[in-house]
Amino acid sequence: KAGVTQTPRYLIKTRGQQVTLSCSPISGHRSVSWYQQTPGQGLQFLFEYFSETQRNKGNFPGRFSGRQFSNSRSEMNVSTLELGDSALYLCASSLGPAGGPNTGELFFGEGSRLTVL
């Protein structure tokens, strides 16, 4: 069974540009969550989508947005990039919202490492 796939794995952008990251969840998983990981800050929750609807949103500015398609694949977009947006962006999928009612397990991809110059 294929795991969570994130593309691209690495990318370099300059300030002011925008970026789109893609996530393909495990087959059958309907929930996709996005996290930003930076040294010392841990995993900061960006948003979660379930059945194409945004369920929750973290404390990030409106420059961060996302969507989910009918096949559960998800994209996140960051517009007007700032230096502080440099981070590893992780996508996680699960059967249900926040891991589902029973197990709560999230399955993470290997992330997209964004560098903003």
Place this chain on the structure above:
Amino acid sequence: QQQVKQSPQSLIVQKGGISIINCAYENTAFDYFPWYQQFPGKGPALLIAIRPDVSEKKEGRFTISFNKSAKQFSLHIMDSQPGDSATYFCAARSEGSARQLTFGSGTQLTVLP
């Protein structure tokens, strides 16, 4: 905003020793407390988890201790091995329709051979 506070930020342990990572939470409306392990270049993966009606859970060398009254939980790694060197994240999931997983800031564990 709900918070989960994790300590220490980094930990160095000799092979065979015990590694202890602590977490504390503020909100009582959490129903699930997982620990994730992350190796360099990889995404986090679920290591072990506990529910608040249980005080301890053990899986091999890994044990979660949970103190509901103190709002604290900890991960103990017995007989630590160099292969355990990784970053560990505790987390807490809020219950109800707004269910969300909140992570601690992570602990970088190094086990010396």
